Amino acid sequence: MDLNFDIIDTEAITSGRATDAYFNRTETTLRHAGRNPSIVAEVTADQFPDGNFEMMAGVKNVVALLEGRDIDVDAILPGRLFDGGPVLRIRGNYLDFAKLETSILGFLSHASGIATAASDARTAAPSSTILSFGARHVHPTIAAMVERSALIAGVDGFSHVAAGDILDRTAGGTMPHALLICFGRGEQEQAWQAFDEAVPEDVPRIALCDTYSDEADEALRAARAFGDRLDGIRLDTTGSRRGDFRHIIREVQWTLDTRGYGDIDIFVSGGLKPEDLVHLRDVVDGFGIGGYISTADPVDFALDIVSVNNKSVAKRGKLAGIKSVYRTSDGGHHIGLQDRSLSEDSESLLKPVIKDGNILNDVDFGIDAAAQRATQDCDRCGYEINSK
Template sequence: MGDRGISRLRDVAGLSVNRDRLASATHEEILKGETTDIYFVKTRDVLAAGGMLETPVVAEIFTRKPGIFAGLSEMLRLLEGQNLEIYALEEGDAFDSREVLVRVHGSYGSFGMLETVYLGMLASSTAWATAARECVDAAEGKPVLCFGARHVHPAVAPVMEKVAVTVGGCKAASCILGAKLAGMEPSGTVPHAAILIAGDTVKLAKLYDGTLSSEEPRLVLVDTFKDETEEALRVAKALEGRLSGVRLDTPGERGGVTPELVKELRWRLDKAGFPEVSIVASGGLNPDRIRVLSQAGVDSFGVGSYISNPSPMDMTMDIKEVDGVPIAKRGRLPGIMDNPRLKRVL
């Protein structure tokens, strides 16, 4: 571990940090071990003093809730070059409570100090992927767009949106870097701020239409100033067949996006000769609301906080063998827990 920067307590004592900076860790700081917990560094010093740092062990990682596995690629990047054997589920695999997700064979000194780091990678990515998949499943084939970047620290927003797309199944992401990392272009329309500044939804829609390339979908918010159905018809008529969709983001103060509103909007658009104009819903969506609004006629969904701030998916790593001997702390079963779904990944 010495080549990574932090390997002893003296390395921590000698670490100088400029506090006049963004607090988020750089990639280099993560790889050097500067974001791990101090007690793992103390453990290295203690085991090294006893000549036990390179003891061969087997460790297993699990979580107490079922979900969708993600974050493995970052863990492998962190541990590459450490002479380890690692077995794991594939990213995107569904798993059960307490199922072994990752098994690591190697000397404790080669991976133990970074436990905080890779458990954090797995916990965050698995939680995001699980929440995204729940929304995608609820939509039953209709597109789900992830735009949760505003709800998390910008240092992790690209990780979240990439995972939501590549593992969780979302069709698009709004965060520029997140979408690019997922191999696609970012997706999204203009916010209420643009319409408020323009002073009229139709005025902004015409500016939108005249400014952006012809390949860009004409998707316009219709809940800023007037009744949503009235605004949608005004915009559809003004764009003369070029409107691809309208987005409903009605705030809770006005009742939010309801099935009744969606049904009325769909009816009025169809009757006015605009059946091709799709309806996009956003604003505090979760799987239950997605199902209800989908049945009412929503064609796609923009999901933010449900994906970006999901139910925690705590990861635990247990030592299960030491020098070939089965072992475990009280309350856990000693020895390797069989899981035939694990595949060697390193």
């Protein structure tokens, strides 16, 4: 039996084949009628600000998709926060990009949802190491998107090796329970020592310490097995066995400290959410976050035509006319009609990224630049954990 992966390839996306069928019907109808109006379309989640900021991501892929088409594109840059109004604007003849709407929204919606969730985690534990461990919860073809979006929001690293190849970053991680189980009960020391002998020196010696016995017991045994080469321990205790996880962590710290191992870092993982990070951040050094980041709900973006042949239009329930979105010096997010002048302390958030089909060279879509924008915006806007 010849089985293939269920993957939409790059050519299908760039050609517009990766679309909803009704866009094909629309294109056929408009060509039949000889109509191809000059339009302005805006991508929007909420019409008006509601006090819940979300983080922009996925823009790089949209720009790559729209490059070379006879259109102009403005966008809120990756890493910036938004709260109502358009996040992307396209000007051009409608048929030049009509079939791409499905992919445009998919690129933005999924990535922005993940970046927002990662920003929640970063906000919950601002001084802790945070790693993205959730690639196993999503289709492997989107792992690089997940990790890029998480990095934009300020996480410190990720686990997926192939994503690292694409992002030019090195994946991190040490050992799973499977390693300890392959050695067997009672042979945890042999597993830890074999790991220490086998892996490169630049890999942190972080021992997983909750496979077979009490966490404090395994942590102490790991400390003795590694000696001064142990950088930290990781607890990944399942929810059904935790009880009071904070109490367990403090007991582990106490046990290590009384035996002379008080400088060993403690990392925790396993189904953690922002409220868990807030509860534990003062007793642990770092967190591995899985599904909360990688399976975050996509932002519910829509693409709407707001101007046809220079006339303001809108479907029922949407706002007609070309709009501006801007940030004021106090961190406020505002929208208004584009032809209205902004106050002196306002910064327009929509930036030109494509002109006449050409990507503008002064825009940096890199991860580091986006992460810097995210840090600045979260500080300026007083970002709080998203309640949507």
